[in-house]
Amino acid sequence: MTTAAVPVPLGAPRRAWLTDLPVLLVAVVWGASYLAAKGITTAHTVLAVLVLRFAVVLPVLVTAGWRRLRALDAAQWRGAAVLGLILAGIFLLETYGVVQTSATNAGLIISLTMIFTPLAEAAVTRIRPPRAFLAAAGLSVAGVVLLTQGGGFTAPSLGDLLMLLAALARTVHVLAMARIKAVRSADSLSLTTVQLGSAVAVFAVLSALPGSGATPWAAAADFGPGEWAGLLFLSVFCTLFAFFVQMWAVRRTSPSRVSLLLGTEPLWAAAAGIALAGDRPGLVGLAGAALVLAGTAWGRGAAGVVSSGSRPDPKRAT
Secondary structure, three states: OOOOOOOOOOOHHHHHHHHHHHHHHHHHHHHHHHHHHHHHOOOOOHHHHHHHHHHOOHHHHHHHOHHHHHOOOHHHHHHHHHHHHHHHHHHHHHHHHHHHOOHHHHHHHHOOHHHHHHHHHHHHHOOOOOHHHHHHHHHHHHHHHHHOOOOOOOOOOHHHHHHHHHHHHHHHHHHHHHHOHHHHOOOHHHHHHHHHHHHHHHHHHHHOOOOOOOOHHHHHHHOOHHHHHHHHHHHHHHHHHHHHHHHHHHOOOOHHHHHHHHOOHHHHHHHHHHHHOOOOOHHHHHHHHHHHHHHHHHHHHHHHHHHHOOOOOOOOOO
8 A cells, every 4th residue: 555645845945945044154254254353353452342343233233123122021131141141251262262272273173063062952852963963063073174284283272272162152052042941932133132232241341350451442443444344344244143143043943953054164264264365275175175065964954854853843932
């Protein structure tokens, strides 16, 4: 006896790509952010630049979403504020880490988020990730190793440890967005506003402490047109656009799928270096880029099995 085939909605693959493409664009702008950040930041101005980066977009967000911002309840404010504290930690760790280590080590270590996220998600949900997904993530990390070999490894440093902690913090941030019930049912723009506001408050307090480096006002006064252009790129595209898309996407797919797409960031960082800074990765680096793309494509399919099968619907508030 034969059974009728269950029709697959023609729009399903299209809907998946409509979710994946904005997340991939986030990885692209984050990859380009390394060059932009290096152009305007020193060890003495890390906190000042972070304050300016976030403060530039906050008035726009508050004005655009004031009515919906007022509609948030207390639980949603608390959840968004927690996400903001995690976000502040990510940026502090990444920015100080990049200043104190090589770009090669930073790109390799931060890519470990691709491994940390599915493992942490499996521990939380008690659902074992597919072997195919883990293999795909491992392939992507191997690609990053090859991609970043142009400059060679440096001895482990404090910056390497900070980047490792940043990779862990990224994993916590992605999982928290999916697991905090209050934020899963709230307006994305309002939650993004509260999150960024919490982060800039942390940076402002730290920048006011003695010995914290240049003040935001002093750093802004020293900026020329090029520095302001870099700051606006970091503010509008790498902050506002990136985290709004991340919050939007993580409620429509799995955290592992989002993390895997964001894990292509080192590839785009290399592409920006080749196009804008004249870097030459060589054959080994190009082979690594191919592995990153192959591993990401493979992992997207494996992550899709989890999100559409045994996982609960991430869009449904519980």
